[in-house]
Amino acid sequence: xxxxxxxxxNDFFRAAAAAETVYLPVDSADGARFMKYEDGVTLSMAxxxxxxxxxxxxxxxxxxxxxxxxxxxxxxxxGREEVEDFVIFGVRACDLASFEILDRVYLNTPxxxxxxxxxxxxxxxxTLACGRPQETCFCKVFGIDAADPAGDVTCWMLGDDIYFRAxxxxxxxxxxxxxxxxxxxDEAPVENAKTAIRAMVDKLPIKDLKLDKISExxxxxxxxxxxxxxxxxxxxxxGTCTFVCPTCQCFDVREFKTNEGVKRFRCWDSCMYSDFxxxxxxxxxxxxxxRFRQRFMHKLVYFPxxxxxxxxxxxxGRCLKSCPISMNIVKVAKALGGEANE
Amino acid sequence: xxEAMKARAKELLADGSVNRVxxxxxxxxxxxxxxxxxxxxxxxxxxxxxxxxxxxxxSKYLISQSRKEGKxxxxxxxxxxxxxxxxxxxxxxxxxxxxxIGIECYGKADINKIREKGIDGVLGIKExxxxxxxxxxxxxxxxxxxxxxxxxxxVCKSKKHAVYDELIGEEGDVVPSSRFDKVAELxxxxxxxxxxxxxxxxxxxxxxxxxxxxxxxxxCENCVFDNPNSGIANKAAADSFEENMFHIIRAFxxxxxxxxxxxxxxxxxxxxxxxxLNRKFIKDINEFYGEYQAGENPDEKAPLTNFTFDDCEPxxxxxxxxxx
Numbered sequence: 001x002x003x004x005x006x007x008x009x010n011d012f013f014r015a016a017a018a019a020e021t022v023y024l025p026v027d028s029a030d031g032a033r034f035m036k037y038e039d040g041v042t043l044s045m046a047x048x049x050x051x052x053x054x055x056x057x058x059x060x061x062x063x064x065x066x067x068x069x070x071x072x073x074x075x076x077x078x079g080r081e082e083v084e085d086f087v088i089f090g091v092r093a094c095d096l097a098s099f100e101i102l103d104r105v106y107l108n109t110p111x112x113x114x115x116x117x118x119x120x121x122x123x124x125x126x127t128l129a130c131g132r133p134q135e136t137c138f139c140k141v142f143g144i145d146a147a148d149p150a151g152d153v154t155c156w157m158l159g160d161d162i163y164f165r166a167x168x169x170x171x172x173x174x175x176x177x178x179x180x181x182x183x184x185x186d187e188a189p190v191e192n193a194k195t196a197i198r199a200m201v202d203k204l205p206i207k208d209l210k211l212d213k214i215s216e217x218x219x220x221x222x223x224x225x226x227x228x229x230x231x232x233x234x235x236x237x238x239g240t241c242t243f244v245c246p247t248c249q250c251f252d253v254r255e256f257k258t259n260e261g262v263k264r265f266r267c268w269d270s271c272m273y274s275d276f277x278x279x280x281x282x283x284x285x286x287x288x289x290x291r292f293r294q295r296f297m298h299k300l301v302y303f304p305x306x307x308x309x310x311x312x313x314x315x316x317g318r319c320l321k322s323c324p325i326s327m328n329i330v331k332v333a334k335a336l337g338g339e340a341n342e
Numbered sequence: 343x344x345e346a347m348k349a350r351a352k353e354l355l356a357d358g359s360v361n362r363v364x365x366x367x368x369x370x371x372x373x374x375x376x377x378x379x380x381x382x383x384x385x386x387x388x389x390x391x392x393x394x395x396x397x398x399x400x401s402k403y404l405i406s407q408s409r410k411e412g413k414x415x416x417x418x419x420x421x422x423x424x425x426x427x428x429x430x431x432x433x434x435x436x437x438x439x440x441x442x443i444g445i446e447c448y449g450k451a452d453i454n455k456i457r458e459k460g461i462d463g464v465l466g467i468k469e470x471x472x473x474x475x476x477x478x479x480x481x482x483x484x485x486x487x488x489x490x491x492x493x494x495x496x497v498c499k500s501k502k503h504a505v506y507d508e509l510i511g512e513e514g515d516v517v518p519s520s521r522f523d524k525v526a527e528l529x530x531x532x533x534x535x536x537x538x539x540x541x542x543x544x545x546x547x548x549x550x551x552x553x554x555x556x557x558x559x560x561x562c563e564n565c566v567f568d569n570p571n572s573g574i575a576n577k578a579a580a581d582s583f584e585e586n587m588f589h590i591i592r593a594f595x596x597x598x599x600x601x602x603x604x605x606x607x608x609x610x611x612x613x614x615x616x617x618x619l620n621r622k623f624i625k626d627i628n629e630f631y632g633e634y635q636a637g638e639n640p641d642e643k644a645p646l647t648n649f650t651f652d653d654c655e656p657x658x659x660x661x662x663x664x665x666x
Contacts, residue, residue: 030546030612047462050611051548060548061578135371135463135479203479205465206370234377234403238552240611252577267578270550275568275575324552324609325398326374 052246093149098246136317239270424637444506449495494604
């Protein structure tokens, strides 16, 4: 365990940025968002960023391949470039857990998504334990510990000091490079802080969200439940929940004509959209009810059924804050589980 | 107010005048209210709410709801009633299937403005005279309502309903509004400054389509941006041009029909002041064709779909300083 004065945080960022690009949450017009560290940029104290950290590994738009057409000759140009090393500072426990969920989809199950892998391998993740959880936070429901996230390095901000713990080789390397700023210390203050954070999390209003009636065992019961009809009706079918969600992983592959041929790219897609997974035979979910149900069934039933019981939700609360009509996974889970809103 | 609304809704359900009620449903906290359709008195007793956080405009739901079996009761605030009247004018709502109760409104609060004041962890909010008493994880706070009202409410244009069958509460008047001040400020900028301003705002767009989907004026059954056969289907902006294009096309398409209800800005998860684009069009229409408020008068012809000899000529662009 190492320690540094919080006042020296900018020196730390500068030292880290000398070797690779550093991103950190910064206050902006749309709330906190990850920005590149430059002189004058300061760390946001917000509980979390408006958009999730998934963009670093799974950007909204990504070029895949170019087809250069010359008469009858078609040249296929692989658009992949080796990503440079980068550091993300200030990732919260929920977002870190979302990386593990994305890994299950893109890394741990063949075929490996080489675009995702490329970014994932070059990223160093510095997590930050939560100091001020919000009413919309419910990570504990998914067994996530806001007080002690992993990642390559874990940080705790305690008053005027920041504590660092390297968890991986990558993390050790990064800490070693900033060695002169850090001093070795005892873990006791961090242990106390963890206890305090956990006590705070225990007081959050939706930490006890019950999911026991929502599972593969209840698949048909959940799917055919009468609550969907009441819940979906106010959904406006926008993609806000899916785009701010750290675990939503669906994309669409599209092409467009350029002067020289064709460019193929992928971009985030949303199961809330009417043309989601549209096939030659048409659409497989024709109504907003079906589309709405799909999103929540995927997160709470299908995904865990295929992934050792791991839910595809990390309780970050972004959808609670951003949904235009304040419909969200907590309200859905309560309705499916037979609970009323408080 | 809320109790009177609940009582009247239950009465109309009980005597069979309507079989559904469109209103607002209580959430987890005080601020996260969801538009909802109520079918029974029990549901109304349990979940119906009308307070300072019922900002969501219910008008657009009537496009689909008025096509369902039976008659539906809807509660409309003054500004929502303009959206409703405009949709009626466009023949998008089946009027005879809707019973409208106009309700008074003195402004709606914006939870983001409360959070911007550093009040976080909000668990519950209570009214106390002209203030809100906010209970949060981190203590209690009191803020004057005016400080956290939505921008659109601070520049409210009308407390008068454009359409209703009956009223609960007092009917108000069209009121003077300073809603074009920010537009005038943008107009006073140089083109480069203005471009910079809008790039700063629109570059944050994540194309979630919330602004479009919530907009009562955006009622196309299949938007060109969603239609793979349109040739310009666009799920994500590839560059800054496409980022701008979506919003500019949307603003053009609702020009003359946008009532300035402000839902676009309310729902934007990226906090983009989209209403300013629409207000620019409204201000220009006022200047070119005379004062016109979309949704206000169902019998009035809309300036952009009507011709008069007094209409401005295209050369107005140059008279206003455009490059020849």
